[in-house]
Amino acid sequence: MTPELKGFLLVASLKILVAFSLVNVGVIMVIWAERRVSAFLQDRLGPNRVGPLGLLQSLADGVKNFTKEETYPAEADPVVFVLAPVLSFIPAMLAAAVIPFGSPLPGFDMTLPIIGQIVYSGEIPMMIADLPIGFLFILAITSLGVYGIVMAGWSSNNKYAFLGSLRGSAQMVSYEIAMGMGLVALMILVGNVTLTEAIARQQESTWFIFPLFIGFFLFAVSSLAETNRLPFDLPETESELVTGFHTEYSSMKFSMFFMAEYANMITASAMMATLFFGGWDIPFTTWDEGPASYLRFFATFGVFLAKTWMFMLTFIWIRWTLPRFRFDQLMQLGWKFMIPLALGYIMLIATTVWVLDTRGVEFGIVYSLILFAVNLPLTYVLFSILDRGKVLGGSQHKRVKVSA
Amino acid sequence: MSEKSTVEFELRTPGIDGQGNPTSHAVGLADDAPDLHSDHMLVNIGPQHPATHGVLRLVAELDGEVVVKLIPHLGYLHSGFEKLGEYRFYNQLIPLTDRMDYLAPMANNVGLALTAEKLMGIEITERCKVLRVIACEMSRIIAHLVWLGTTSIDIGAFTPFLWLFQEREKMYNLQEAWTGARLTTSVTRVGGMMADIPEGFEAGMRKFLLEFPKTLDEVDKILSGNGIWCGRTQGIGIMSAEEAVDYSLSGAMLRASGVPYDVRKDRPYLDYESYDFDIPLGEHGDVFDRYLVRFEEIRQSARILEQALDRLEDGPINVDDPRVILPPKSAAMSEMEAMIFHFKHVMEGVEAPVGEAFCSIEGAKGELGYYLVSDGSAKPVRWRVRPPAFINLAALPKMSEGHLLSDMIAINASIDIVMGEVDR
Numbered sequence: 001m002t003p004e005l006k007g008f009l010l011v012a013s014l015k016i017l018v019a020f021s022l023v024n025v026g027v028i029m030v031i032w033a034e035r036r037v038s039a040f041l042q043d044r045l046g047p048n049r050v051g052p053l054g055l056l057q058s059l060a061d062g063v064k065n066f067t068k069e070e071t072y073p074a075e076a077d078p079v080v081f082v083l084a085p086v087l088s089f090i091p092a093m094l095a096a097a098v099i100p101f102g103s104p105l106p107g108f109d110m111t112l113p114i115i116g117q118i119v120y121s122g123e124i125p126m127m128i129a130d131l132p133i134g135f136l137f138i139l140a141i142t143s144l145g146v147y148g149i150v151m152a153g154w155s156s157n158n159k160y161a162f163l164g165s166l167r168g169s170a171q172m173v174s175y176e177i178a179m180g181m182g183l184v185a186l187m188i189l190v191g192n193v194t195l196t197e198a199i200a201r202q203q204e205s206t207w208f209i210f211p212l213f214i215g216f217f218l219f220a221v222s223s224l225a226e227t228n229r230l231p232f233d234l235p236e237t238e239s240e241l242v243t244g245f246h247t248e249y250s251s252m253k254f255s256m257f258f259m260a261e262y263a264n265m266i267t268a269s270a271m272m273a274t275l276f277f278g279g280w281d282i283p284f285t286t287w288d289e290g291p292a293s294y295l296r297f298f299a300t301f302g303v304f305l306a307k308t309w310m311f312m313l314t315f316i317w318i319r320w321t322l323p324r325f326r327f328d329q330l331m332q333l334g335w336k337f338m339i340p341l342a343l344g345y346i347m348l349i350a351t352t353v354w355v356l357d358t359r360g361v362e363f364g365i366v367y368s369l370i371l372f373a374v375n376l377p378l379t380y381v382l383f384s385i386l387d388r389g390k391v392l393g394g395s396q397h398k399r400v401k402v403s404a
Numbered sequence: 405m406s407e408k409s410t411v412e413f414e415l416r417t418p419g420i421d422g423q424g425n426p427t428s429h430a431v432g433l434a435d436d437a438p439d440l441h442s443d444h445m446l447v448n449i450g451p452q453h454p455a456t457h458g459v460l461r462l463v464a465e466l467d468g469e470v471v472v473k474l475i476p477h478l479g480y481l482h483s484g485f486e487k488l489g490e491y492r493f494y495n496q497l498i499p500l501t502d503r504m505d506y507l508a509p510m511a512n513n514v515g516l517a518l519t520a521e522k523l524m525g526i527e528i529t530e531r532c533k534v535l536r537v538i539a540c541e542m543s544r545i546i547a548h549l550v551w552l553g554t555t556s557i558d559i560g561a562f563t564p565f566l567w568l569f570q571e572r573e574k575m576y577n578l579q580e581a582w583t584g585a586r587l588t589t590s591v592t593r594v595g596g597m598m599a600d601i602p603e604g605f606e607a608g609m610r611k612f613l614l615e616f617p618k619t620l621d622e623v624d625k626i627l628s629g630n631g632i633w634c635g636r637t638q639g640i641g642i643m644s645a646e647e648a649v650d651y652s653l654s655g656a657m658l659r660a661s662g663v664p665y666d667v668r669k670d671r672p673y674l675d676y677e678s679y680d681f682d683i684p685l686g687e688h689g690d691v692f693d694r695y696l697v698r699f700e701e702i703r704q705s706a707r708i709l710e711q712a713l714d715r716l717e718d719g720p721i722n723v724d725d726p727r728v729i730l731p732p733k734s735a736a737m738s739e740m741e742a743m744i745f746h747f748k749h750v751m752e753g754v755e756a757p758v759g760e761a762f763c764s765i766e767g768a769k770g771e772l773g774y775y776l777v778s779d780g781s782a783k784p785v786r787w788r789v790r791p792p793a794f795i796n797l798a799a800l801p802k803m804s805e806g807h808l809l810s811d812m813i814a815i816n817a818s819i820d821i822v823m824g825e826v827d828r
Contacts, residue, residue: 042566159447163469163809230560231632239455239558240813323632324560326810327469 007108007120015128023096027262028058030312034262037313038320061255068251073157076248080155085249085256088148091141092263098137099270100195102126102280102301106292123292125196126280126301134194138271139180142226142264146172149228149235149245152257156248164244167327168228168235174334175225175232181342182218185349186275189371199279203289205364207278211371213379214345216276218338223268225334228261230319234327269311273304280304341382348374444472447809451480455558455813458823460797462816469809474801478794481827489787493753494520494594494776497787502588504789505825507550508543508768509589510579515765517592518673519774523761524754526595526728531719533674535597537712538609540674540765541705546575547768548702551820555695556627558817559636564623571616578608594754595729596722606713613706620702628696637692641803641815644689651799654792655770657819660697661689667766681708691818698820728754753782769793769820789828793821 032047032055039046047054072078104123111117131137146169153165186208190198202208209216225232236244246257273279280300282288288300325333352374361367445466451459459480465473485500492500497520501512514536521528528536549572553565576586581602583589591598627633643653648661658665666683668676684700686693722729726745735742756778764773770792777786796819804812 038563042563043570044566159445163447233560237560237810239560240810242454320563321626322561323556323627323630323636324810325632326636326808328808329632329635 003109003117003119004121006115007118010118011120011124012128015126019096019099019101019128020093022101023093023263023266024259026266027259028062030262030266030316031058031061031258033312034316034319037316041317041320065251065255070253071248071250073248075157077155077157080151081248082253084148084152084155085246085253085260086148087151088145088260089256089263091144091148092260092267095138095141095264095267096270097128098131098134098195099267099274100125100127100130100199100279101270101304102297103288103299104292105294105297126297127195130194130196132192132194134192134198135183135271135275136193138267139176139183142267143172143176145260145264148257148260152249153245156245158248160241160243161245161247164235164237164241164247167237168245171225171228171232171234171330171334174331175222175338178218178334178338178342179222179226181339181346182215182222183275184342184346185212185215188346188349188353195274195279198275199281201363202278203281203286205368206372207276207281207283209276211368211375212276212349213372213375214341214382215349216272217379217382218342218345219276220272221338223272224315224318225330227264227268227315229265229315231322231325232330233319233324234330237324265312265315266308269308269315270304272311273307277307279307345378348378442467450477455816457554457817457821460816460821460823460826462800462812464804464809464812466809471804471807471809471812474804474812476797476800478797479827481823483824483828485828486787486789489784491783493782494756494784495754497784498592499588499590502590503824504791504828505547505767505769505772505793505822506587507822508547509587510539510583510591511543511547511765511767512772513590513592514540514674515763515767515772515774517594518765519761519763519776520594520756522763523756523759523776523778524594524728525757526723526725528596528723529720531600531717532596532721532723534712534716535601535721536592537674537676537679538601538709538716539591541708541712542575542579544705544768545702545709546572546579547820548698548705549575551698551768551817552623552695552702555814555817556623558813559633561627561633564626567619567623571612571619574612574616578605578612581605581608593722593729595725596720600721606716609709609713613710617703617706620699624699628699634692636810636814637695637818638690639688640691640807640811641818642688642690643799643803647799647802648689651802652795653770653799654795655766655768655820656694656697656701657770657796657799659683660686660693662687667764667771671764673763673765679708679711681705681711691814694818755780755782756784764790767792769822769825770796789825791825791828793819794826794828797821797826 035057036046036054047057050056050060072081104125107120107122107124109117109119109121149168149172150165153161153163153168156162186198187193189208189211190201198208205211228235234244236246241247246254249257280288280303282300282303288296288303290296349371352371356367356370361370447464447466448461449464450456450461456462461477461480463475463477464471483503485504489497489500497516498513501516502509505512517536549568553568553572556562556564579589580586582605583591583598643651643657643661645661645663648658648663653661654665662685664683664685667673668681669683681704682700684697684704686697726742730749731739731742731745736746737743756776758778758780760775760777762773762775764771766772771790772792773790775786775788775790776784779785800816800819803815807815
């Protein structure tokens with residue numbers, strides 16, 4: 001084994017370990033956070049008995065789920081029934097592989113007692129694999145999760161689960177289109193689909209939330225639908241389908257669905273942070289773009305975590321605030337609103353970019369702000385259409401008349 | 405007094421034409437759609453299900469997700485209260501009424517006491533009337549808070565439920581201070597009340613009435629103006645005024661359809677005519693209007709409570725008649741006459757003259773009626789309840805068929821059923 005290969009293997013396995021534990025610890029933390037934040041929103045305490053502030057509650061639940069009895073419905077298809085939770089769990093874990101979680105570390109050249117010389121020349125990118133297909137990989141892998149839902153619903157031989165899985169597959173397939181379309185505009189600005197390039201382009205100009213506000217909106221809403229969270233939790237719909245596709249699942253198989261949901265949420269949050277909020281970029285300074293160092297890595301890693309957590313908290317906040325869509329409303333929103341909007345938006349951004357490029361405007365902050373100015377009126381129109389509550393909320397007092 | 409409007413419509417069976425075929429058809433595939441040889445799916449919802457509000461069982465025939473046919477199955481909580489009542493003294497019926505509409509037990513107690521008093525021809529005291537108004541309106545607020553919370557859960561919003569339950573908890577504390585019980589209050593007696601309100605009750609109630617509109621406003625803000633909430637509730641489960649009357653609906657279900665009928669206004673009891681309050685009316689008869697009507701009713705009930713507290717004067721809570729009212733324990737242990745009455749009350753009960761009486765009040769769910777028949781003994785020979793939730797529930801299939809499964813859940817929630825009352 002050459003020293004370079006040893007170095008590569010060491011770095012790769014360490015990165016896999018870090019990314020995997022980031023997702024898994026993240027899942028535990030986000031479940032705890034969801035319970036505490038929802039408790040905060042609802043004026044109650046939430047779990048506060050296991051460990052400090054109840055932090056170990058999810059671990060305790062994990063132990064409980066490991067030791068509980070596994071039930072198999074009598075008429076279930078045993079192979080598919082067991083395969084389904086696995087198929088939704090694995091993609092959720094895989095998607096984190098291409099997300100950069102910090103600025104690069106410097107390479108090294110050292111000699112260890114038994115292993116010998118280890119060399120890693122050049123900077124170490126802080127992601128498991130800097131794939132040339134970038135976020136297309138994430139879209140592809142997360143959409144595999146729908147198989148888990150479909151198979152769970154089909155194999156359970158339960159009508160609630162069946163309806164839930166039908167809803168789930170229709171929903172996820174529809175919103176994937178809007179999600180992908182929302183990212184096409186970003187592709188136009190970045191030039192390719194790698195996440196490192198996306199971050200570099202944001203460092204050159206501004207965070208893409210400004211030039212691509214509608215794109216972010218499309219992506220965020222689709223992410224909610226893709227992760228099956230309220231207001232789009234139609235595959236589960238506790239009050240209608242009991243718990244939808246995982247009605248028949250118990251113990252660790254249920255836990256895997258549960259963890260997959262939260263892992264997907266982490267992936268979606270990390271995607272939003274990376275693609276639209278600069279990833280590990282520290283705002284208002286170019287210090288973090290300097291040569292690789294350990295200090296820079298830890299600073300940017302912290303910033304990345306903070307951004308990701310901000311989105312996760314937003315996910316939680318939305319879930320505990322909004323009511324649920326009906327199935328046909330969800331499909332209408334997806335097909336009749338999001339997809340046409342995404343198509344129109346691609347046209348708009350492409351045209352603007354073409355005009356800016358032919359006028360010779362350099363890609364940078366000014367370029368971004370011009371695009372932001374293009375987004376503003378569209379945003380206003382969008383939200384005045386979407387905010388039907390404003391119209392109805394004003395009319396509600398007119399709707400109920402009071403007899404003297 | 406409100407201007408009464410009489411609603412007159414021809415009698416017919418809605419939804420069925422002269423040949424006995426249904427007149428409305430479910431939303432289905434277009435006529436030229438290919439025949440896929442698909443069958444309808446029969447889905448059983450309940451009696452154990454998160455959204456059936458107790459042990460209601462619904463059997464739904466689904467075409468895709470569209471409810472083609474819906475049959476509610478009742479009886480999972482049947483307790484035979486009406487038959488049991490035939491073996492009970494009149495005062496012993498009151499604990500049975502607690503267990504019917506267990507979300508508004510005090511209003512049930514009041515209804516039964518009023519009917520028994522009508523049967524016996526008893527005039528209750530002024531203070532007792534005001535206390536009963538307080539009991540009724542407290543019940544209405546509690547029941548509507550629970551309704552609002554559970555409906556928001558059914559439509560997917562969990563948070564308002566817990567906000568409202570905290571307010572309900574405050575109300576329950578007041579109720580507990582008064583009656584000693586949170587659910588089975590048994591607060592009335594024939595001819596009076598079980599107990600007078602305790603010290604601090606009035607101040608506590610005023611504090612509650614001052615504070616809880618804030619929570620209501622918050623819930624109003626989070627739900628009424630929300631596009632998703634409006635989309636889920638508006639135009640769903642419509643009952644026209646005509647249909648609502650045909651189905652004999654009452655309470656908020658009827659008023660949401662625009663029929664101005666409220667027992668408190670139209671056949672006043674307990675001097676309701678002297679209180680200043682409004683009856684909210686809907687226009688469209690959909691789930692959203694029912695929501696708005698009940699929401700406004702909570703506010704109106706708070707108004708009535710304030711007025712009732714203002715006019716609460718010192719005085720006896722029971723009629724001054726030892727044949728009807730149980731003498732106080734201290735008197736029973738020291739006076740001969742009181743002891744005899746005590747003995748007779750406990751062993752023989754209060755005899756009612758031969759006859760029958762029907763009295764209805766505006767309960768939380770609708771018009772709550774009690775019918776008592778007496779043969780001159782201390783026990784009724786027949787006791788019959790007009791349970792508003794049971795009759796309102798009969799409209800569920802009519803409202804749900806042709807809607808999606810999710811809508812059916814929302815419509816079911818909007819009826820505000822309590823299975824204890826439906827099954828009795």
